[in-house]
Amino acid sequence: MRKRLIVSAASALSLFLAVPASATDFQPGAAGVGDSYYPTYGNGGYRVSHYDIRLKYQPATDELEGTTTILATATENLSRFNLDFALNVQEVRVNGRPATFATSGEQELEITLARPLAKGSQATVVVRYKGVPSTVKKYGFTAWLRTPDGAVAAGEPESAWWWFPSNDHPSDKATFDVSVQVPDGNQVISNGVLTGATSQAGWTRYSWRENKPQATYLATLAVGKFDVTTDTTPSGLPVYNAYSKDLGENSDAAKASVERTGELVDWLSGYFGDYPFSSVGGYVPNVKTGFALETQTRVFYSPRQFARGTNTSVVVHELAHQWYGDSVSVSRWSDIWLNEGFARYAQFLWSEHENEGTAQELADYVYASHPADDAFWSVKPGDPGAADQFSNAVYDRGAVAIQALRNAVGDDAFFRILKGWPAEHRYGNATVQDFQAYAEKISGKKLGDLFTTWLFTAAKPATGPAPAGAAAAASLAPGADAGRADGQLPVEPKSWKKIQETNSLHDAEH
Ligand SMILES: [Zn+2]
Numbered sequence: 001m002r003k004r005l006i007v008s009a010a011s012a013l014s015l016f017l018a019v020p021a022s023a024t025d026f027q028p029g030a031a032g033v034g035d036s037y038y039p040t041y042g043n044g045g046y047r048v049s050h051y052d053i054r055l056k057y058q059p060a061t062d063e064l065e066g067t068t069t070i071l072a073t074a075t076e077n078l079s080r081f082n083l084d085f086a087l088n089v090q091e092v093r094v095n096g097r098p099a100t101f102a103t104s105g106e107q108e109l110e111i112t113l114a115r116p117l118a119k120g121s122q123a124t125v126v127v128r129y130k131g132v133p134s135t136v137k138k139y140g141f142t143a144w145l146r147t148p149d150g151a152v153a154a155g156e157p158e159s160a161w162w163w164f165p166s167n168d169h170p171s172d173k174a175t176f177d178v179s180v181q182v183p184d185g186n187q188v189i190s191n192g193v194l195t196g197a198t199s200q201a202g203w204t205r206y207s208w209r210e211n212k213p214q215a216t217y218l219a220t221l222a223v224g225k226f227d228v229t230t231d232t233t234p235s236g237l238p239v240y241n242a243y244s245k246d247l248g249e250n251s252d253a254a255k256a257s258v259e260r261t262g263e264l265v266d267w268l269s270g271y272f273g274d275y276p277f278s279s280v281g282g283y284v285p286n287v288k289t290g291f292a293l294e295t296q297t298r299v300f301y302s303p304r305q306f307a308r309g310t311n312t313s314v315v316v317h318e319l320a321h322q323w324y325g326d327s328v329s330v331s332r333w334s335d336i337w338l339n340e341g342f343a344r345y346a347q348f349l350w351s352e353h354e355n356e357g358t359a360q361e362l363a364d365y366v367y368a369s370h371p372a373d374d375a376f377w378s379v380k381p382g383d384p385g386a387a388d389q390f391s392n393a394v395y396d397r398g399a400v401a402i403q404a405l406r407n408a409v410g411d412d413a414f415f416r417i418l419k420g421w422p423a424e425h426r427y428g429n430a431t432v433q434d435f436q437a438y439a440e441k442i443s444g445k446k447l448g449d450l451f452t453t454w455l456f457t458a459a460k461p462a463t464g465p466a467p468a469g470a471a472a473a474a475s476l477a478p479g480a481d482a483g484r485a486d487g488q489l490p491v492e493p494k495s496w497k498k499i500q501e502t503n504s505l506h507d508a509e510h
Helices: 002-016 248-258 261-272 312-323 337-353 359-369 392-424 432-443 448-455 471-476 480-485 496-504
Strands: 046-058 063-074 078-084 088-094 100-104 108-117 122-131 144-147 150-153 174-183 187-189 193-200 203-214 221-224 226-232 238-244 282-284 299-301
Touching (some): 088 100, 174 187, 187 226, 193 238, 238 248, 238 261, 261 337, 261 392, 337 359, 337 496, 359 496, 432 448
Parallel strands (some): 046 174, 238 282, 282 299
Antiparallel strands (some): 046 063, 078 108, 150 221, 187 221, 193 203, 226 238
């Protein structure tokens, strides 16, 4: 609503101020897109349609150099605009002309235009740069993960700054070409489809293309020595998986999980509709981190996800994000429930499929196992705050909220919502409020109270997720805390431990 007001105010202004542009009409673009959680992330004044990232990387020394070309359109009259970036910049050109540049804050690259950009005009921005990303710390950390044989860029919300300049916010999605030269014998993994790998003078260039809009944090890069498997799913989708050659004891469990990607993506299509991208797969580099990340079409997994054996649950979680998070992305980081609530709920559905506990049993278990004074309930999944953006509550309470929705609207409407939403907003962005409106439209029910109770109230809901009058609700709520005191917690669903193991999913390293 606020967005709509701003747009109409702007068009009203342009009607009344239809005067010839003078130099004073051109202003610097904002240093952020206006995200309340991360005020400096992304930038104002332009939109990006494409990134062409062309790099050379030396694994032995972690030296990265190259050029990123950005195709952008000005949304305001610009005298200057910002990119988000952390490495040292040598040169910037805009539409062929050298531009002056300066850094400010933690990750702002301010580009002053030799010739101002009028609203609506196209800009080709070329940034030449180099650095040693693992040594560059922003806000006290680097999202560039070194491995024994190379490096990985994966992190949320920050990971782009260490390898390409960007408008780093999920509200500005673009297609990507990523082409990286590495010494012969090394491989490069990125998003989408591998379009070429050619060797010359001791260096091999790998070229990847993601031809569907992608948020900047979902772009990934890995360099190292990998075992690669390729295949097509039963429905004909190309699969590309990669495993570091030095995963040791975790290697077989990783493969026994990630090799099921094709099967699981087809299974998820039954709930979420057609898979939105042109390829799928995952990679497991030899990193020390514990998290996994839904990098578009090519999921990043830490080996630790498989340290206790196979984990298909985490694969289901990350693949569910391809619909809920990647194709339909958050408009603001406060909308994170649209990603994590649904990816966690997909794990509930997988548990049900595997006869390891129904979604209802899992939801009842979450509800009963957190007493009312547990800090768990103080987090509002619908607006958790930056500090709690990836807290357990966003996942677990978020998934219980979805079970509560299912009970409120009934299975028929619920599964139509689950499948219809990714089609409604394919390749776009949406808010929690958009989702509520969509669920109300499909179900014909007013859901304001339900969303307020489960997503926007910092307290344990008085009754559990089961439908009113159901046996589970009667036994668990509102006396669930008393039940706990009496040792009457419901039996732990068999899938519960695996589901919880994925809770280090987005553990940032900071
Ligand atoms: Zn997730």
